[in-house]
Amino acid sequence: MSDASPRNLKLTIEYDGSRYLGWQVQPQGATIQGVIEDAIERVTGERRRINGSGRTDAGVHAFGQVANVRVRTRIPTDRLAGALNANLPDDVVVLAVEDVPWAFHARYDATAKTYEYVVETRRTRPVVGRGRVHHHPAALDVDAMRAAATALVGQHDFRSFATVDPVRAGRSAVRTLFEAGVERDGTRVRFRFTADGFLYNMVRALVGTLLEIGVGRRPADDVARVLAACDRRVAGPNAPARGLTLVRVEYAPDAPPGCA
């Protein structure tokens, strides 16, 4: 690579979203995107916009958010993560930096995402790890929730689970849910969803609906009716942001050089 050639960097990022207004830069306060753009500027001298794989809301966390940024810095790739991390607060860290093809885009090229949602079901409020769990003190029927989650797997129009209807903006609400798991872990319950993409607030609406099934307020087979309604009002409420973590974003392997 010649001096100061343009480069496209893929960043894999972990964060505790508790004290942020979310991913996307906001004039009102600190965001994950903002602190990363600040760190890039301090390290490279370049003010650049980074592209996240998607926005996460205020209070949502990530083990493996992905973003890309186009820069000209000559700092070797293996030194960039350390340099950025020295300029990031203790609740945001860059796990990996990779040079990727110029055309790579973290949002448009993502092929799958996995989210986890954690619920604390005991009566007493959670303390250790409290920023990452939703307190929902109730006996939950995990088998019923798992049956309902399994019924959601596959390709569906998920607009009943979207805060903003993408169809009104001329976009599709069809997504493919590859996996939907529900596991008990002591007094906590962990939900896990992998899809080719998620609508706005979709995981939180899925969890809010499954929790209503878990407490017996809806039958387990209600999700078919909710999907068919194509109406957000038919699903349950959005579960709170703090229980949600973006676990992983996946991309197709690079095409071999010279292939279309």
Added chain:
Amino acid sequence: MSDASPRNLKLTIEYDGSRYLGWQVQPQGATIQGVIEDAIERVTGERRRINGSGRTDAGVHAFGQVANVRVRTRIPTDRLAGALNANLPDDVVVLAVEDVPWAFHARYDATAKTYEYVVETRRTRPVVGRGRVHHHPAALDVDAMRAAATALVGQHDFRSFATVDPVRAGRSAVRTLFEAGVERDGTRVRFRFTADGFLYNMVRALVGTLLEIGVGRRPADDVARVLAACDRRVAGPNAPARGLTLVRVEYAPDAPPGCA
């Protein structure tokens, strides 16, 4: 129970110790014992000293610390936890309150304690859950550490692993380690110790020594030499407090009524 009879209450307590000076009341700042005594006073009107099963240092956490307190309040037992929790900060919670015999003492009657210590070994600093892990970026030989930990199980004079030598104060340094486990969990390593009691800073000195074995600075069979030396200087350094959590305190079942 007649009105305002004296009662002895056993409290089981979870806390995130990050912002405390430790368990024991200190003039310099907030402690776990202090905020619980304040909550008891607000709920019952009685200012009482509570007996913890043992002190935890600044930054150490607990899933199941135990304390007892003698009070006269007539508040029903099943309402006390809720009332106390409404008066505790969000990083301390009472999981259970039980009426126990007048003679029960959380420290003197404890028959076993279990501690967990968590190490993050990846190069990048930990973010999610960072208050509960010690960052030790190194390749660790878990098998060597497990062999060394297993060699520590049994009844030994552990003064080589105590910051304060109890023998100088006329007390025994002999403890029985029932279990010592080392498990890999992704890029983290979890140590777990159960003993009839622990000397001051003993778990942190055990972990500090095992980590030196894990990186190859000591052979796995070095722990026999360290135990035999009866000298704190021969063991490794104390691992930092933040990685340590008191998991459980155990007590003998109540003696049947009328038995000695």
